[in-house]
Amino acid sequence: TLEGRGSKIGLRYFPVLDSTNSEAERRIASGESSPFAIVSSCQTNGRGRLGRVWQSNSADNLYLSVGFEPNIPPQQLQHFTLWAGICICRQLQGFVPKAPLKIKWPNDLHCMGRKFAGMLTEAKLDADRIRSIIFGLGLNVNGNPNDFPDEVRPLATSLHAIHGETLPLNDVAAVVICAIEEAYQTCIQETDTTDKLSDAWEPLDALAGQQVTAIQQGVEITGIASGIDEGGALLLLMPDGSQKAIRAGDVTLKK
């Protein structure tokens, strides 16, 4: 189905893996030609951001990674994850027309305040060029969010829970992989996607106008989320009217 959609990505499926990102990394290291996608129904060591675990034991959900070897300067892919989030949300919206899919900066896909997917991008650099970049996505498709551990359950959802109907897993996988390829092409074909990025980001921004808290160098910063800057950093409007850019880490919504 990928080829039928005009994709150049080779697909490899595994019933069980440690982590699709790790498998992609091993394949690149062993000289396999890219781009390729690794899809699995179960991960025994699914990794999230900031050293977290990505629970991956439901064959009703998707665990996938796409590996590329661009050999270009890192600046050109600095917005790749944000673009991937944009392209994925736009495409998945077709499956769940009634509920708005959004991106919670920087790596989460959200719907009505709950997370249904997480993105993990890992790149290898050499002499200031990106030799390889692996984009991983954990996407709750038909899984039951009640099966998640206590800590994440209240904040998690799935496309099925959003839509009320079972979605075709293979079609969802194909659409998502094509969206990742589209995001990659956008970044490598255009030298500067900055203006386009903020326009594309705005309608999909889950945090816009909300009060959020970020921890920067151990200090809590609370402000009103007001979009992203040209570097992809989250902008916070502070109580004194100044603006602060949050470049890394996580933010939480202030209740």
Ligand code: BTN
């Ligand atoms: C996050 O929200 O912290 C990011 C989660 C990324 C999980 C995906 S599942 C497929 C790929 N393989 C992994 O080990 N992690 C990513």
